[in-house]
Amino acid sequence: MAGYVVLGLPCGILCAAAGMDWWMTAVMSILFYSGAGQYMIPNMYLAGNPLSAIILSVTLVNTRQMLYGASLSQFCGNVSKRLSFIFGATVTDESFGVNLARFINGGWTVRAALFVNLFSQSAWILSNIAGALIGAAVSLPTALASFAMTSLFICLLCMQKVSKANAVAVVGAILGVILCKCVGLSGPAILIGALVGVGCALLFSLKTGGSDDSAIKVGD
Amino acid sequence: MSVNDFFIVFVAVAITMLACRVLPVFLLKGRQLPETVVRALNFIPPAAFAALVANDLFDPAKVTSGDVWSWLAPLIAAAFVVIVGAKTKSMAWCIVVGVGSLAVLTYGPVLL
Numbered sequence: 257m258a259g260y261v262v263l264g265l266p267c268g269i270l271c272a273a274a275g276m277d278w279w280m281t282a283v284m285s286i287l288f289y290s291g292a293g294q295y296m297i298p299n300m301y302l303a304g305n306p307l308s309a310i311i312l313s314v315t316l317v318n319t320r321q322m323l324y325g326a327s328l329s330q331f332c333g334n335v336s337k338r339l340s341f342i343f344g345a346t347v348t349d350e351s352f353g354v355n356l357a358r359f360i361n362g363g364w365t366v367r368a369a370l371f372v373n374l375f376s377q378s379a380w381i382l383s384n385i386a387g388a389l390i391g392a393a394v395s396l397p398t399a400l401a402s403f404a405m406t407s408l409f410i411c412l413l414c415m416q417k418v419s420k421a422n423a424v425a426v427v428g429a430i431l432g433v434i435l436c437k438c439v440g441l442s443g444p445a446i447l448i449g450a451l452v453g454v455g456c457a458l459l460f461s462l463k464t465g466g467s468d469d470s471a472i473k474v475g476d
Numbered sequence: 477m478s479v480n481d482f483f484i485v486f487v488a489v490a491i492t493m494l495a496c497r498v499l500p501v502f503l504l505k506g507r508q509l510p511e512t513v514v515r516a517l518n519f520i521p522p523a524a525f526a527a528l529v530a531n532d533l534f535d536p537a538k539v540t541s542g543d544v545w546s547w548l549a550p551l552i553a554a555a556f557v558v559i560v561g562a563k564t565k566s567m568a569w570c571i572v573v574g575v576g577s578l579a580v581l582t583y584g585p586v587l588l
Contacts, residue, residue, distance in 0.1 A: 262567070262571040262572065263567070280482050280486075287490050288489055290493060297485060301481075307481060307484055307485055310485055314489045315488070315492040318489070318493045318496050321493065322496045322499070323500075324497075325504075327518075329501045329503075330504070340502065341501075341502075344497050344500075345494060345497050345498055347497055349525070352521070397582075402532075403550065403574055403575050404571045405532065406532040406533065406550070406557075407557045407571045409525050409529045410554060410557045410561055410574070411557065411560075411561040411567050413522065414558065414561030414562050415561075416522040422519070422522045425523040426522050426526040427526075429522075429523040429526035429527040429530065430526050430527070432527065433530035434534050437531070437535070445527070445531055446524075446527045449527035450523045450527040453526060454516055457519040457522075458515060458519060461519075462512070
């Protein structure tokens with residue numbers, strides 16, 4: 257969870273650099289709660305993008321949450337609607353990784369997973385506010401603050417299981433993103449790249465005859 | 477950012493975000509997913525994170541600008557993070573090393 261503090265501080269600083277008051281940063285951390293999104297908004301705003309472009313890009317990036325929701329839904333079969341709602345609403349890239357691993361290993365409940373989510377979010381909100389206050393007082397280079405996000409994604413990538421199919425997914429996604437950006441599709445680049453990666457890996461794993469790396473033990 | 481701008485962006489993204497997060501949980505709740513779908517879902521994390529990293533590190537405008545250091549420095553810093561990430565699996569260390577090494581690579585040459 258220290259990761260959230262280290263990540264939240266630069267995010268708050270970036271928001272302050274974009275001229276947002278500390279309460280805006282706080283409201284966003286509570287109700288929007290998206291690391292990538294909250295980095296993208298001030299980044300794009302500082303780069304002079306129109307509001308519509310910001311909204312569209314952030315939404316496109318956030319569609320990946322749908323995939324997390326779809327993936328976690330299989331563990332929400334016998335819990336109340338309210339619990340599933342709150343749990344679903346508090347999923348993030350980071351806590352998804354932590355919770356999915358525990359669900360697959362077994363002996364993990366939605367309630368326990370929700371605690372992980374809420375704990376992460378509290379750390380996120382507090383460090384964002386702290387970052388916003390620091391950012392309002394001193395000015396720091398935004399390139400450094402946004403690299404905190406990149407570092408976090410690299411770390412999450414390193415935590416994935418090492419397998420041939422996963423490697424195909426990674427290479428496919430990277431090539432997809434590079435291609436998209438070269439033809440000027442920088443907004444949907446992340447989404448398209450990720451889908452290309454998933455598609456390549458799926459084809460690869462079906463072609464190579466379903467090794468156990470992709471036969472995930474869920475639902476049994 | 478003005479209060480008005482903020483609310484336009486914030487409300488729009490918050491609504492789409494909530495929909496993306498919550499809808500699949502309810503629509504698919506408790507249902508057994510086909511094997512191929514499960515397989516595809518498992519490739520999402522590596523593909524999504526790789527796409528996010530590639531998106532951050534690759535900027536055609538910087539590559540064509542002629543300023544090699546502007547894209548090489550983050551790339552070198554990212555390589556350090558990969559080493560630290562593979563060894564420690566710690567988010568905090570990755571961020572500290574990533575931001576720290578980029579700071580040194582960006583501002584170090586200027587100071588020398």
